[in-house]
Amino acid sequence: MATQRILDFLATRRPNGPCLVLDLDVVADNFRAFEKALPQSRIYYAVKANPAPEVLRLLASMGSSFDTASVAEIEMALDAGATADRISFGNTIKKERDIARAHELGIGLFAVDSVEEVDKIARAAPGARVFCRVLTDGEGAEWPLSRKFGCVPAMAVDVLRHARSLGLDAYGVSFHVGSQQCDLSAWDRALGDAKRVFATLANEGIVLKMVNMGGGFPTRYLKDVPVAQAYGQAIFEALSKHFGNNIPETIIEPGRGMVGNAGVIKSEVVLISKKADNDNVRWVFLDIGKFGGLAETMDEAIRYPISTVHDGSETAPCVLAGPTCDSADVMYEKTPYPLPLSLTIGDEVLIEGTGAYTTTYSSVAFNGFEPLRSYVI
């Protein structure tokens, strides 16, 4: 996944220390693939996945809309050239003063999952459109979401009814099938839930207009994943099945699927050692770890492809750890990672598929290590 442009950049620029290099051509290809796969859906890029200004400007210029989590992300999207009508405030947890600020900036589309949040929006952004997030079971996702966001469908009906009663535009329903979702039927189950909310409210004269199908579109790490086209097909079939000829406006919010495979982290082997003479597992320590950008290795959830100059030669399992004095800063231990036996201290390694959820997860300065640098090319 390291493109020739990334390899050329690293070969000529030779940046010192760990860094992410992100290839905008791949982002552009991904955007076009989503457009082609889901031609009827509006694409709201999940800014939190990678808010680099170059990425936001590219996507704004290609016609993308933006899913934002905070006032700061709204401002970044505006700075990148998006108009306010192309920005959604997609966090269900918002301070009332942040809602008011978003309203001032012209934002008119807000996520909710509780009557309490609806109350805030009614006060701070009167008349706005709101969509209510419903809980899904997350089955089939490599990283199922917790119950943090969303409410059960029956409560979503109450929430949207309450929104209407306070003069808001009860606009639709959203869901998220779980991150890195590889089971295409997950969208079918969630769309079934969404349709039931539509139907119940329609009986009361409240006509919802939109389904926000969230993210969950996977990027390729070590295993092959279905291509965007397969998702598009499965989603279109599920929409037709549940909504018939009356398919609502739809939104998707790819983050990882838009930028994950566009980035590569260059790292250096700091130490290779053993804990005892009779250990058969080497410990390999890199100059980047859980606190320097690889937070998603938490619980060994995401297993990044790693390439070295010795690839093709004999490998053996390693525990892979980061450079900090923190014993939790270990990426892969329960399932050791196979790396070449000839790997040496000082070698460069490329951690692939790291364009999403790396730079901004990076800690400010834990152990005195600077945050992950990023080059967008």
Added chain:
Amino acid sequence: MATQRILDFLATRRPNGPCLVLDLDVVADNFRAFEKALPQSRIYYAVKANPAPEVLRLLASMGSSFDTASVAEIEMALDAGATADRISFGNTIKKERDIARAHELGIGLFAVDSVEEVDKIARAAPGARVFCRVLTDGEGAEWPLSRKFGCVPAMAVDVLRHARSLGLDAYGVSFHVGSQQCDLSAWDRALGDAKRVFATLANEGIVLKMVNMGGGFPTRYLKDVPVAQAYGQAIFEALSKHFGNNIPETIIEPGRGMVGNAGVIKSEVVLISKKADNDNVRWVFLDIGKFGGLAETMDEAIRYPISTVHDGSETAPCVLAGPTCDSADVMYEKTPYPLPLSLTIGDEVLIEGTGAYTTTYSSVAFNGFEPLRSYVI
């Protein structure tokens, strides 16, 4: 644990957004308590726990030495007024160019746990003193350390012998009994291991001089912990038992124990809601979470005391979560946290015992939220 000075600061300054307020008087008290409890040991403050310049300057002025994890932390300690002979490069994972830089800055004491690291130090910091970290079992610690640091005692003998053969000063042994260690006998077991390394090498004419007893000294969260005096007593007895009349130079490296109880995070309730009408657990969302400084709630490891203006009134269990659009940003869910039923959106809460391992763990800008601000008073 919120001191009157902290409460006064919050009442008069009313800072907007989440922040840490750290009371230097408490740090000074802690330093004096360690001095009194372990009068024969040199105190190396673990800079990574909280590298605020005010903390480092205070401790430097009181005579503390410093345990550092990177060149940046060495420079911070020097800037705070510590001389190079009071600074140890305590990370066992170092780039050779960072060792060379430390050597240039006058640092002469380095941690190792492998022959590979010894080789680097022999090249980049010839003649330096090295101490080898041995693995301990971590039993009794609230947060036992992984096997990331240290090697088995038999290998430590090889590592120190190798150091001597390359012209380094084989200076001693270090261990770490695990973070927030409340079992006083843990030091006894580790000192027994250390003594065996001393004895084996003495037979070869290599006389070690120092035992670095690391950190692990707890701070009080929800449960009472033994006081510094009790640790001092237990450690002195273990030293006497294993080393008799020939007690070596000793070092301790408190981090959490020095600053943990000196800090309080002020946060705000952003949302209180339920996922379904029949849920009996409320979800309480704060404006700070795992990515804003509370990383140590990972796996619900550390349970911070939380105080509210409603304390004393009836409580009920809550799931406690942070403000980001990340489903992993949940602090307490497996063991819900009891909070007052009268808690309301917009209320201020104080998260106590947060002086250590918060500000620098904070992410750069995840979801657009700024890193945790810190006020040292």
